[in-house]
Amino acid sequence: xxxLRAEPDARCREPELDLVAQARALGVGRTRFVHMFRDVVxxxxxxxxxEPLASHAARLLSGTQLPVTDIxxxxxxxxxxxxxxxxxxxxxxxxxIYRAGHGPGxxxxxxS
Numbered sequence: 722x723x724x725l726r727a728e729p730d731a732r733c734r735e736p737e738l739d740l741v742a743q744a745r746a747l748g749v750g751r752t753r754f755v756h757m758f759r760d761v762v763x764x765x766x767x768x769x770x771x772e773p774l775a776s777h778a779a780r781l782l783s784g785t786q787l788p789v790t791d792i793x794x795x796x797x798x799x800x801x802x803x804x805x806x807x808x809x810x811x812x813x814x815x816x817x818i819y820r821a822g823h824g825p826g827x828x829x830x831x832x833s
Contacts, residue, residue, distance in 0.1 A: 740766045768810075774798060775811035782816055783823040789816050 744754035758766045778796040781787055790801065793816075798804035808816050 740770070771807040772811055775808050778804070778808060778816065779812060779819060779823070782820040784825070786825055789820075792816070 740758075741751045741754060744751070749757070755765055758769070762769055764772070774797045778792050778798075781792045781795065782789070785792075787795070793801055793804040796804070798807065805815060808814075808819070812819055
């Protein structure tokens, strides 16, 4: 399990990262692996991999004017739909709406 947990940390921005395939290579089935991973780490393998990617994307959205498409692929997502879905789960809004409230030029209140 430690080896499988280290893999996404080292390769988190590689879209072809497949923890389930690596678990199978170690003789652990998909369902068992997901349960074991969640028990040890506290989240599913998918969330463990996508949350840091979404966090990186949020930093780029708030700190740069790069196009959302560039941010998607620079953050390690393999497609725009997977990026939008993961970002919405992590932040409760689309990347565009997030940028409008947090990005360069976003209006800040006097209390911020």
